[in-house]
Amino acid sequence: MQIYNILKQVREQRNFEIADVANASKISLSSLEKIESGEKDPSFNQIENLAKTYGVQPYLFYDANSPNIPEGLTDFRRTTPSPAKISPAGFRRIWTSEAIAGFANQLLEVTGYQRPPWTNEPLRGNISLERATKLRNFFDSWFSNKELGFGFLGSDEHCFLSGLRIFIELTGITININDAPPEDFIGFYNSNPNETPSIFVNRKIASKKAQLFTLVHELAHHLLDKDGISNPFRAKNQIERRCNEFAAEFIAPMESFQLLVEKHISRSNQNAIELINIISSKSLLSRYATAIRLKEAGYLKDADLKQWIKINSNLYFALREEKLEESESAGSGGQVHAKRLSELGYLPTYLAATAVRKKIIDRIDVQQGMFLAESIQDKAFSLAKRRVEVAEA
Known part of the structure; x- marks a missing residue:
């Protein structure tokens, strides 16, 4: 199969508009149209950029067989959930989250990390209102003994959200709170083989209270084992309504x-x-x-x-x-390393710090594996270590 046919098929399988791909790959729309029509051969750099945009390896474009790309996450924003159609920027955020979750899973294995005993029970069970109440009572009891040690500053919702995300992460779920196109999703839950389960919360337009609701909504997706993207503030199907009921009863x-x-x-x-x-x-x-x-x-x-x-x-x-x-x-935001820690998650950052200390990996591995710049690793490691140790006690 000709490369131009493969490039077009991959774009169509991703449900990307050609103009969005042109913008994301830094290729002019006219050039991309000529490449897909076979009028022009793509350069090496263009192939590399398109591979990054589609989230595939460049060699896929040279395969003689028709490409077969797995479907994306389910779109629970729809009345009838189906594979999501989102922008390249939205997909890139999903792939980044998957990369961090895969790195965290590798670190769990090589460091031999043992989760604290209290994590064995709290996230088991269905998403009934009774379950939400029991989980909230468990969290309140746990958090009341940890909050002072965490040293959180800010509003009640900020402190509650910060404590809850550490509580959830120590059960083995990676949480990323970062910017993403809000028209694509407000949050998502994702679980893949060889990755820790992951929750993403879009902070782009959401207040801390909205982020908190989204986090618990996605936790309900985890309990239901339903991977997908969500907008909790526009529930259009029974699964989303159930997740919202659980989140409301918990919060x-x-x-x-x-x-x-x-x-x-x-x-x-x-x-x-x-x-x-x-x-x-x-x-x-x-x-x-x-x-x-x-x-x-x-x-x-x-x-x-x-x-x-x-x-x-x-x-x-x-x-x-x-x-x-x-x-x-x-007022203004916090320090750079604390903000980056929130984006990447406490669990992968703490595991990376442990692996570096044990000389299992080096700092370049951390930068490449979870996108944590060497210049702020020490501060991020220190903060993650201190708070995880408080949480484990």
């Missing part, structure tokens, strides 16, 4: 949520929007999740909820607005 258990509402409802003057804003400000839920929870608890009429959703129909604008408000109150 805002109904009994304590009702007590909170009763304490503050008089301040709302029976105004639905004001009630949503007040309860969101007093809880770990974003405004969108608060609106749904108030409806579930019987404090918001169906018509009021529909009106609020209509007003906030531009989901990305609503999420971004909440994030901007959060940024204004919090």
